[in-house]
Amino acid sequence: MHVRFGDFRLDGGTRQLFRAESEVHLSPKAFDLLRLLIEARPSAVSKHDLSNQLWPATFVSEANLSVLVGEVRAALGDRPSQSRFIRTVHRFGYAFSGRANDVPADTRPGGVPGLSRWLLAGARRIEVPEGETIIGRDPHAGAWIDLASVSRQHARMRVDPNGVTIEDLGSRNGTFVRGRRIQETVPLRDRDEIRLGSVVVVFREWKAEETRDD
Numbered sequence: 320m321h322v323r324f325g326d327f328r329l330d331g332g333t334r335q336l337f338r339a340e341s342e343v344h345l346s347p348k349a350f351d352l353l354r355l356l357i358e359a360r361p362s363a364v365s366k367h368d369l370s371n372q373l374w375p376a377t378f379v380s381e382a383n384l385s386v387l388v389g390e391v392r393a394a395l396g397d398r399p400s401q402s403r404f405i406r407t408v409h410r411f412g413y414a415f416s417g418r419a420n421d422v423p424a425d426t427r428p429g430g431v432p433g434l435s436r437w438l439l440a441g442a443r444r445i446e447v448p449e450g451e452t453i454i455g456r457d458p459h460a461g462a463w464i465d466l467a468s469v470s471r472q473h474a475r476m477r478v479d480p481n482g483v484t485i486e487d488l489g490s491r492n493g494t495f496v497r498g499r500r501i502q503e504t505v506p507l508r509d510r511d512e513i514r515l516g517s518v519v520v521v522f523r524e525w526k527a528e529e530t531r532d533d
Contacts, residue, residue: 322357324419325403325463326445327395329357336394339437339444348373349390356405356415363406363414388413403458418461420448436478438462438513439521447483447522452476454515455488468492468516476507483507483524492516 320331328337334350336343345353351373356364366384373387388405391397395404406416436447438454445462452461457471464473470490477484486504487494495514496505507513509524 320354320358322419322421323446323448324357324417325395325461326443328446329353339446343394345394346387346390349387349394352384352387353391353415356413357419360415360419363408363412365412367412369412401458403463417459418453420450420461435525436483437523439523440464440518445520447476447478449478452478453488464515464518464520466516466518469518470516473515474513477504483522485513490516 320329322329326339327343329335330337331354334347336345336350336353352369355369355372366381370379370381370384373384388407392399392402392405397404399407402416404415404417406414408414438445438447440462447462453472453475454460454462454464454469455471455473456465456469457463458465460472462476470488470492472488473490474485474487474494477486484504484506485494485496485501487501493500493514493516495501496507497511507522507524509522511522513520513522
């Protein structure tokens with residue numbers, strides 16, 4: 320299991336959680352909880368089933384599960400009142416509510432060299448996976464930018480075998496690529512500057528083979 324969600328990446332094989340390229344610490348049980356919720360997405364998982372899988376053949380109180388949920392939320396920067404990733408299903412259990420994308424084998428660390436793509440938003444690095452990524456202020460957006468001039472669903476990026484494109488989604492303050500406000504879907508190139516209202520991000524694309532010596 321290897322998935323990306325927001326600017327996080329979870330590697331089930333190595334049992335690691337990363338934010339951009341930095342590892343985020345989770346206790347073993349908290350990692351298992353996050354993995355279980357992602358595997359079940361978008362379905363909710365009952366507290367009973369979670370407890371049975373996390374503590375098989377052992378009786379534990381609901382408080383133990385609540386502590387783990389709090390640990391996962393803290394690691395993800397999540398809040399119960401405005402959850403991006405972990406949703407509480409009252410009187411039942413929990414669900415993973417963010418968009419998660421399986422990482423293709425050729426882009427996994429240690430796999431076949433491929434392409435890596437990301438957005439630089441200040442000090443943040445937001446991974447852009449294959450398929451569709453919504454950029455916006457909505458907590459469930461794949462590229463979440465929580466700033467006032469960014470609409471909830473501001474723009475959409477698409478990555479497919481033909482390349483990378485971006486389109487505006489009727490945002491209030493507009494999407495600008497290379498200094499021009501876009502009205503249609505436009506292709507993106509490495510180091511293109513994208514302005515979302517007053518917020519500037521930079522698109523980067525890296526090919527593994529570019530670093531090889533001849």
